[in-house]
Amino acid sequence: MKNLLTDMAQWSHHFAQEILQAGDLAVDLTAGRGHDSQFLAECVDSNHTGCVLAFDIQTQAIDSTLERLENNGITASRISRPQQIAAPGTFLINASHERLPLFLPRPPKVILGNLGYLPGGDHSITTQADSSRIMTKAALEELQPGGRLILVVYTGHDGARKESDAITSDLAQLHPRYWHIITMRPFLSDKAPYLLVAEKRQPRQSLRERLLQQ
Numbered sequence: 320m321k322n323l324l325t326d327m328a329q330w331s332h333h334f335a336q337e338i339l340q341a342g343d344l345a346v347d348l349t350a351g352r353g354h355d356s357q358f359l360a361e362c363v364d365s366n367h368t369g370c371v372l373a374f375d376i377q378t379q380a381i382d383s384t385l386e387r388l389e390n391n392g393i394t395a396s397r398i399s400r401p402q403q404i405a406a407p408g409t410f411l412i413n414a415s416h417e418r419l420p421l422f423l424p425r426p427p428k429v430i431l432g433n434l435g436y437l438p439g440g441d442h443s444i445t446t447q448a449d450s451s452r453i454m455t456k457a458a459l460e461e462l463q464p465g466g467r468l469i470l471v472v473y474t475g476h477d478g479a480r481k482e483s484d485a486i487t488s489d490l491a492q493l494h495p496r497y498w499h500i501i502t503m504r505p506f507l508s509d510k511a512p513y514l515l516v517a518e519k520r521q522p523r524q525s526l527r528e529r530l531l532q533q
């Protein structure tokens with residue numbers, strides 16, 4: 320049985336829920352079996368005002384996510400073009416998350432990705448260093464101020480260490496004036512997944528803006 324303290328997927332939800340409100344836009348970078356998409360939809364769209372975009376390169380994952388959402392009373396649609404995002408709701412995109420900027424109707428509050436392979440699926444189809452790097456760069460750029468990029472990162476399977484190194488070396492270049500970043504990992508297991516959270520800092524107010532508020 321999973322231990323709650325070391326379950327990074329649970330912590331990823333905690334750090335998302337802390338800032339998400341009804342009406343927000345949230346992104347699931349890797350739909351998989353739909354657990355994260357369902358969680359995000361419940362955070363932002365329980366009153367039908369928010370929006371979730373979920374990506375996955377595998378049709379099997381999109382099917383699985385759709386089924387989970389429907390079983391939990393969440394209406395979702397498959398889309399292939401950004402123009403199909405016409406209203407609040409949950410939208411499933413069978414494409415790589417590198418295409419994220421093309422689909423965003425506005426800056427998202429949370430961009431969440433549980434990397435790696437589809438549980439119960441083909442373990443050779445996993446997120447990859449090069450595409451994850453492109454996705455990370457785009458996500459950081461697109462987040463709204465105060466928003467968070469939340470990644471559960473793996474190191475155990477083939478290529479995972481390379482992907483983890485690529486992402487962390489890029490995040491290490493960010494300036495602390497613009498970003499708060501934390502990592503969280505199980506202390507006693509160096510192969511277990513770990514969590515990365517990058518929060519875009521709110522821009523500092525100008526002196527004029529501060530004076531106007533007084």
Ligand SMILES: C[S@@+](CC[C@H](N)C(=O)[O-])C[C@H]1O[C@@H](n2cnc3c(N)ncnc32)[C@H](O)[C@@H]1O
Pocket residue numbers: 348349350351352353354355356374375376377380414415416417432433434435436437438444445446447450
């Ligand atoms: C660990 S699973 C995600 C679990 C999922 N978030 C959930 O709640 O069930 C990782 C998923 O990433 C998907 N994936 C791999 N490369 C991808 C890419 N470039 N863009 C989008 N999804 C990708 C895989 O197909 C797999 O379904």
